[in-house]
Amino acid sequence: MTAFAYIGAAIAEIxxxxxxxxxxxxxxxxxxxxxxxxxxxxxxYLLTLVEAEHAGRTYAAYGGVYIVSAIAWLWIVEGAKPDRWDMIGASVCLIGATIILFGPRAT
Structure with a gap:
């Protein structure tokens, strides 16, 4: 559900x-x-569907998904093919979002 909420939120925001x-x-x-x-x-609304304890962490992790989605928008909607620096930067951001969202937390 988290992935769908993030992807839907990114498309809606963009x-x-x-x-x-x-x-x-x-x-x-x-x-x-x-x-x-x-x-x-x-x-x-879609960001409220993400299962997370804190809104700030939800938004921080969403940032990486947003960046990847913005690069996809650049390519699909605007017709500008991303270059390798776009792809490397988006990958780094998505890795960071994954760490923020799924990193182990002390309870």
């Missing part, structure tokens, strides 16, 4: 932020903000 980008940077209609706000609300 889509929501992209809607604002389209409006403000690409000079499109303000109506792009409406689905953007819905996507950002979905993003926040």
């Amino acid at each position: 889509a929501g932020c992209f809607a604002f980008w389209v409006w403000l940077r690409l000079d499109k209609s303000v109506w792009w903000v409406v689905p953007g706000m819905i996507a950002l609300a979905l993003f926040a």
Whole structure:
């Protein structure tokens, strides 16, 4: 469930932020903000589904998933193929997220 919540949250957050980008940077209609706000609300909700004791740790681990998802968005939606530095950086972030989320904790 955690992986699906993180991936869904990342897609929703990137889509929501992209809607604002389209409006403000690409000079499109303000109506792009409406689905953007819905996507950002979905993003926040999905993060609450992650089974973790502390919100901060959930958000920290999510950061790595977000970075990998942003690189995928770059490639799939924007048509810009990631270079090796994008892939190395995303891999390092995902490893860090895994350590944060699944590292042993004292009870």
